[in-house]
Amino acid sequence: MSDKTIFAKIIDGEIPADKVYEDEQVLAFKDVNPQAPIHILIIPKKPIRTVNDLEEADAPLVGRLFLVAKQLAARLGVAENGYRLVMNCNADGGQSVYHIHLHLLAGRRFAWPPG
Numbered sequence: 001m002s003d004k005t006i007f008a009k010i011i012d013g014e015i016p017a018d019k020v021y022e023d024e025q026v027l028a029f030k031d032v033n034p035q036a037p038i039h040i041l042i043i044p045k046k047p048i049r050t051v052n053d054l055e056e057a058d059a060p061l062v063g064r065l066f067l068v069a070k071q072l073a074a075r076l077g078v079a080e081n082g083y084r085l086v087m088n089c090n091a092d093g094g095q096s097v098y099h100i101h102l103h104l105l106a107g108r109r110f111a112w113p114p115g
Helices: 006-011 056-075
Strands: 019-022 026-030 038-044 083-086 102-106
Touching: 006 026, 006 038, 019 056, 026 056, 038 056, 056 083, 056 102
Parallel strands: none
Antiparallel strands: 019 026, 026 038, 038 102, 083 102
16 A cells, blocks of 8 residues: 555656656646646655645745746736645645645635635
């Protein structure tokens, strides 16, 4: 039995994903259970379980996730109208896969508070 998360399996090519971006540090792909017309998951290739597990040395990597989100929003034509970026932490925060990931949601108006 493997302790690899589904995201680690996607990174390793063991599970297919509808990739929209990839570089040496980051992978972005369409969410299989979208919560908006556009729902992209942006993940670091480095396995980091939760935001609580981030270290100072991870700051450039986390910044990279946001820069990729910005690029994707522009490429997908949603930068001007707006989009939401979400990173959940642990069960009460809504995290279901324990490999940090940034949700890029767009294509509809979002309410606040989020719920």
